[in-house]
Amino acid sequence: MKKQDWLVILIVVIVLAPFFIPATGFFAWFESSTAAHPFIMAFFKFAILATFGEMLALRIREGMYNKKGFGIVPRMMVWGFLGMCIAMAMIIFKSGVPAFLGVVGGCSCPAEAFAAPQLTWGKVGVAFAVSVLMNTIFAPVMMTFHKCTDIHILENGGTVRGLLRPMHMRDIFANKINWDVQWNVVFKKTIPLFWFPAHTITFILPPTFQVLFAALLGVALGLILALAGGSKK
Numbered sequence: 001m002k003k004q005d006w007l008v009i010l011i012v013v014i015v016l017a018p019f020f021i022p023a024t025g026f027f028a029w030f031e032s033s034t035a036a037h038p039f040i041m042a043f044f045k046f047a048i049l050a051t052f053g054e055m056l057a058l059r060i061r062e063g064m065y066n067k068k069g070f071g072i073v074p075r076m077m078v079w080g081f082l083g084m085c086i087a088m089a090m091i092i093f094k095s096g097v098p099a100f101l102g103v104v105g106g107c108s109c110p111a112e113a114f115a116a117p118q119l120t121w122g123k124v125g126v127a128f129a130v131s132v133l134m135n136t137i138f139a140p141v142m143m144t145f146h147k148c149t150d151i152h153i154l155e156n157g158g159t160v161r162g163l164l165r166p167m168h169m170r171d172i173f174a175n176k177i178n179w180d181v182q183w184n185v186v187f188k189k190t191i192p193l194f195w196f197p198a199h200t201i202t203f204i205l206p207p208t209f210q211v212l213f214a215a216l217l218g219v220a221l222g223l224i225l226a227l228a229g230g231s232k233k
Contacts, residue, residue: 004065034208039084045215046083047076053219060223071158078149078163079218082142087211089142093134094203098126119204131199135191143186144177151176194221 018026034041054075055065066072094114101110113122114130149163151172156162198220202213 005059008065031208034211038211039087042083042087042211042215043080044083045212046086046218047080049212049215050079050083050218051076053221053223056219056223069154069158071153071163074153074158074160074163075150077160078146078153082146083211083215085142086214089134089138090203090210090214093130093138097130097133101126101129114203123204124200127203128196128200130203131196135195135199139191139195140187144182147177147182147186148172190221 018024019030051072055072058067058070059065098111098114102108109122110126110129113120114126116123148167148169152165152167153163156165195217198217199214202210202217205213
């Protein structure tokens with residue numbers, strides 16, 4: 001490992017340490033803030049964790065955590081916005097899918113099983129249904145938008161001013177996105193093989209930790225995609 005790797009490990013330890021030291025009160029603050037300001041907290045969770053995942057992916061592919069034009073700050077802004085969208089989608093699908101299953105089944109059992117504090121097969125089944133529908137309906141749109149912003153950031157030098165310039169969506173869709181990878185890898189493989197089971201676990205967790213866990217999954221997925229795509233160093 002290089003010096004930069006040890007520095008990153010040290011920063012990660014310093015950031016995570018307060019969560020495991022009760023005397024700091026940081027964990028209690030985290031829970032109360034997440035409950036009181038879910039979308040603001042979602043912004044920062046995804047801005048920090050998902051961007052860190054992209055930096056790890058860059059480290060695997062090219063041997064560095066940052067490079068000219070990569071645009072850490074613009075990526076954080078995009079991920080923060082997407083984090084709020086994901087938090088909104090989780091609320092919608094957590095409420096809507098159990099109601100849909102209840103209508104299809106003619107009873108309120110799915111909603112009751114999903115809301116129960118204890119872990120049951122019924123709760124797991126509803127969580128899986130929520131995960132499948134959210135990742136089938138919402139995830140492809142979100143992932144494609146994120147790919148467009150990635151291309152836009154790189155094409156504009158990784159600056160905040162560049163991020164705020166109009167995106168040429170038609171050109172990006174027609175000429176810049178590698179649809180073979182987007183469809184055959186991102187959609188056909190990562191969604192059913194990674195996101196379906198991963199978000200099933202997410203929806204079983206207490207609500208306070210669901211968005212945080214979803215953001216942590218972004219770190220894991222960045223590593224998976226980087227390894228799948230091969231590395232230069």
